[in-house]
Amino acid sequence: xxxxxxxIFLVACCTLLMSGCSQFTQKNKDKETDVTNSxxxxxxxxxxxxxxxxxxxxxQMTLEEKVxxxxxxxxxxxxxxSEMDNLIRNYHVGGxxxxxxxxxxxxxxxxxxxxIKKANEHNKIPLFLSVDEEGGRVSRLPVGIPKLPTSAxxxxxxxxxxxxxxxxxxxxxxxEFGYNMNFAPVLDVNxxxxxxxxxxxxxxxxxxxxxKLGISTMHGMMDNGIIPVVKHFPGHGDTVVxxxxxxxxxxxxxxxxxxxxxxxxxxxxxxxADAVMVAHILFPALDxxxxxxxxxxxxxxxxxxxxxxxxxIITDDLTMGAIANDYTIPEAAVQSFxxxxxxxLVVRDxxxxxxxxxxxxxxxxxxxxxxxxxxxxxxxxxxxxxxxxVSGEVHEKVDMDKINELYDKLxxx
Numbered sequence: 461x462x463x464x465x466x467x468i469f470l471v472a473c474c475t476l477l478m479s480g481c482s483q484f485t486q487k488n489k490d491k492e493t494d495v496t497n498s499x500x501x502x503x504x505x506x507x508x509x510x511x512x513x514x515x516x517x518x519x520q521m522t523l524e525e526k527v528x529x530x531x532x533x534x535x536x537x538x539x540x541x542s543e544m545d546n547l548i549r550n551y552h553v554g555g556x557x558x559x560x561x562x563x564x565x566x567x568x569x570x571x572x573x574x575x576i577k578k579a580n581e582h583n584k585i586p587l588f589l590s591v592d593e594e595g596g597r598v599s600r601l602p603v604g605i606p607k608l609p610t611s612a613x614x615x616x617x618x619x620x621x622x623x624x625x626x627x628x629x630x631x632x633x634x635x636e637f638g639y640n641m642n643f644a645p646v647l648d649v650n651x652x653x654x655x656x657x658x659x660x661x662x663x664x665x666x667x668x669x670x671x672k673l674g675i676s677t678m679h680g681m682m683d684n685g686i687i688p689v690v691k692h693f694p695g696h697g698d699t700v701v702x703x704x705x706x707x708x709x710x711x712x713x714x715x716x717x718x719x720x721x722x723x724x725x726x727x728x729x730x731x732x733a734d735a736v737m738v739a740h741i742l743f744p745a746l747d748x749x750x751x752x753x754x755x756x757x758x759x760x761x762x763x764x765x766x767x768x769x770x771x772x773i774i775t776d777d778l779t780m781g782a783i784a785n786d787y788t789i790p791e792a793a794v795q796s797f798x799x800x801x802x803x804x805l806v807v808r809d810x811x812x813x814x815x816x817x818x819x820x821x822x823x824x825x826x827x828x829x830x831x832x833x834x835x836x837x838x839x840x841x842x843x844x845x846x847x848x849x850v851s852g853e854v855h856e857k858v859d860m861d862k863i864n865e866l867y868d869k870l871x872x873x
Contacts, residue, residue, distance in 0.1 A: 514842045517584060518835055526838045527820045528552030532588060534807030538564040540575030543810040548579040551817055554803060554841055555588030558600055566602045566858050573638045577852040586850045590641035593630055596660060605633060606867040611646055612660035615673060623673040625870050627680020632866040634686050638855040640848060641687040643737060645677040647724035648697040657702045667723035674724055675731050687848050689774060690728050692739035693763060694752060695721025699741060703782040707751055709742045726767055734844055735772040740782035751782060754792060759800035772840050773800060777807040790819035802837040
């Protein structure tokens with residue numbers, strides 16, 4: 461082969477080789493492109509897992525089980541009773557509140573709470589076990605357990621770290637007894653010195669201070685496994701009537717409420733409040749017909765739509781004079797639910813509690829309440845229980861050393 465032919469042959473071989481390399485490189489680039497463009501399946505988020513579990517649970521629930529979740533009941537006496545057993549075991553109530561009349565010794569109180577949990581063992585869903593433990597004059601703890609000072613005293617310190625430790629202490633004590641929910645902190649602004657029901661239960665007369673200290677207390681509980689329920693929406697601070705006895709009436713505008721009473725609630729919602737208690741107060745400028753706890757304009761229009769609250773809405777006790785003087789409890793409960801509440805607090809009277817549950821069944825069967833609306837509230841309730849890993853775990857004893865140590869850490873002076 462002469463020199464020219466050898467040169468031509470060499471060029472041809474190089475051309476073929478480079479062509480092959482180019483195709484190989486392009487194939488690899490194509491593979492890289494395929495990998496880059498292929499959908500990456502991310503693991504489901506915790507919220508998605510909780511939502512899926514809740515929806516699956518709701519699909520398996522009977523109508524009676526769903527309705528039961530709407531009621532938080534009070535009980536009589538200091539020991540477990542057959543009436544209590546029936547409401548928990550057969551009517552599947554969503555929660556129980558322990559009142560002052562139920563408080564005896566530390567051991568008796570623990571036994572009562574454990575009895576409630578054991579009665580609920582066969583049900584699919586654990587109970588909210590709740591209490592009004594604010595400190596000061598609103599305390600439901602047995603003798604011998606240190607109680608918080610009033611919110612007004614904490615307000616005078618005006619120290620967020622103290623308020624946070626107060627919430628941590630409340631959570632620590634309630635965890636020892638097996639509670640999972642506390643109807644506190646009070647976010648009412650003490651705007652009327654003639655107020656007979658709030659007074660020193662408030663952190664003060666400045667709405668921004670109330671917000672700051674109340675939210676710190678709220679986070680102290682949340683961070684330690686207790687569900688705080690902020691109260692009493694839309695504000696009980698400017699009343700001169702005790703709603704336990706009669707219906708307060710507040711002549712104010714929505715704009716005035718926004719500037720004072722609503723400030724702590726709005727800020728608490730923005731800071732992640734999970735539950736709000738609605739008070740029994742008539743605000744004619746907002747709703748001339750119904751008190752706040754039964755008003756669609758206030759519960760759905762103001763709290764849900766304007767203030768963007770997505771958590772659980774609970775009424776104050778419907779057996780209080782503010783409601784019981786003018787309505788039957790079942791009637792008020794159904795109207796409150798239609799207005800947008802999720803849970804109804806019925807503290808007294810076994811027969812009234814049964815009648816209330818039956819009134820809901822009837823309202824759903826007649827179409828006054830749709831099952832879709834029922835499912836919305838049950839979904840919120842179960843999601844909150846899942847978020848806080850609410851369980852029926854029985855506590856064998858109360859660790860007093862731990863409680864005293866937590867109290868010492870308050871450093872209130």
